[in-house]
Amino acid sequence: GGDARASMCIMDTFETTEAGQKFIEEHPSMKLVSQVEGHARHAGVHAAGIIVCNEVLTKYAGVNSRDDVIMLDGKEAEAMNLLKIDCLGLRTLAVLEECAKLAGFDPKDYYKLPFDDAKTYKLMNDMRLSGIFQFEGFAMRSITRQMGVEHFEDIVAIGALGRPGPIHSGGAYLFVDRRTGKSPVEYLADDPIVIKHTESTYGVIIYQEQVMSIGREYGGLEWSDVQQLRKAMGKSLGKEFFGQYMEKFVAGAVARGRSQSEAENVWKNMVSFGSWGFNRSHAVAYGMISYWTAWAKANYPLEFATAVLNNARSSNSALKLLRDMNENEGIEYEAFDIDESGEKWTVHEGKLLGGITNIDGFGPKKAKDVIARRITGKFTPALIRKLMNPVTPFDILWPTRHFWGHFFTDPTSYDLDKAPHLIRDVQEDGEYYIIGRIVTMNLRDLNEYRNVVMRGGTLLESNSQSLNFTLEDDTDALICTINRFAFDEIGAPIVENAKMGEDWYLAAVNVRRGIRKGNIRAIIKLDKGVHCAKEDLQDNKKAGVDGQVQSDEAGES
Known part of the structure; x- marks a missing residue:
């Protein structure tokens, strides 16, 4: 994690750098700019933030009537005891829903899946990860390759470890070495509470909830204290922020019969690991989606590929998935068929069939027009030429x-x-x-x-x-x-x-x-x-x- 003070302020620049000192000597009135520091530079809109309140919002802050946006940021809303909810959407959920419909089962059935499907774990251990939620990036693939996936908890752990904090600090590789038996399991202290909360992660703290539990049960911190620690971990505020709770933690641990040196050592290591700890509930929820996508790909590869291709961000990302499905899953495809192609990708006669919208210059409206003209047979010569010689991003797979x-x-x-x-x-x-x-x-x-x-x-x-x-x-x-x-x-x-x-x-x-x-x-x-x-x-x-x-x-x- 970083430091609570992430960068130099204006006065630091004027007082500690040669260029800053020279500048302020020539323009002494520019010291006034320090009064601007900390003020908002612009008015942005949160991508998915919603404020929930049981009173009229204008009692708390102004509302921009043009955009229906309250003029608060997250910290200000929290200070006023307002509830801010981030309602994020995931493209992957649309993929899962479309795959279920194509395969002929209710999307709600994903919730009923047991986490023991052998085909799913084989797919992940074979590194056939294209299209798998969270697992397509290099970091996640690297950790998966090194430690393998035997059960759902491995998916959860990889989701928490494959992030900049654990990777740059070395915590991810420490976990992998212990998980695979290359390094012995060591705990922060030979203490039943510490062992209880870190045994499942081989003595390595990777979740914020572990820090909160140890803080409460080992160090006697209040719920309000550990909640602040959780927020600090989520924002990577670093040791400077954590330090204000050390004295209270050590005193609480000593009062519970631990030695001061042991308590200080536990705190030191807990802060070191915990500064990049990830929220376990988030990791579990995202891990479920990762498992569902892997399960869908392992059990319904054609339907899964169709759904992913239809929801791809770009033709380049779709092309990458198509290569993977062709090379590793043995799935064949046809970029376009003048008689059979629909608007988007479909499953046709046991292979993937590209849609009309794949053709350069054909959008949804034009694709619907082509489908309608098939019924009437009224094609213009220009349209026939384009359909007979289609150019798509998928013409050359490799x-x-x-x-x-x-x-x-x-x-x-x-x-x-x-x-x-x-x-x-x-x-x-x-x-x-x-x-x-x-x-x-x-x-x-x-x-x-x-x-x-x-x-x-x-x-x-x-x-x-x-x-x-x-x-x-x-x-x-x-x-x-x-x-x-x-x-x-x-x-x-x-x-x-x-x-x-x-x-x-x-x-x-x-x-x-x-x-x-x-x-x-x-x-x-x-x-x-x-x-x-x-x-x-x-x-x-x-x-x-x-x-x-x-x-x-x-x-x-």
């Missing part, structure tokens, strides 16, 4: 192999000493050739104001820019960084000329084990004129480009 398969099958013809690797197969130390498209890009400048302040006001005279980008092939994605010393040579041309999602690149990558980060020593753009790839890569061998496998918390939370 574009990397389709366009650049010759690099993989005959690398020596391109003067490469070995074939390129698919990103998902990059697991061990060594140098790899990777082919992929740039799908995201983020230009960074170390001379931006925030970075200058953090350095104490010092500006870099040169080489201040760097570039982060995501290189993606048919199997996975690689986050790469062109460092500031190589940016002018190979980064700037990418920023200026790269067509996102269209241009293909060949990169030479040195990968380090464990964290799967690496150094891309060279990168070139591929086109039909590429003949001597190795020669081009050697020309770029001084290019310092860092890369790591993408950690995406795709999943909804």
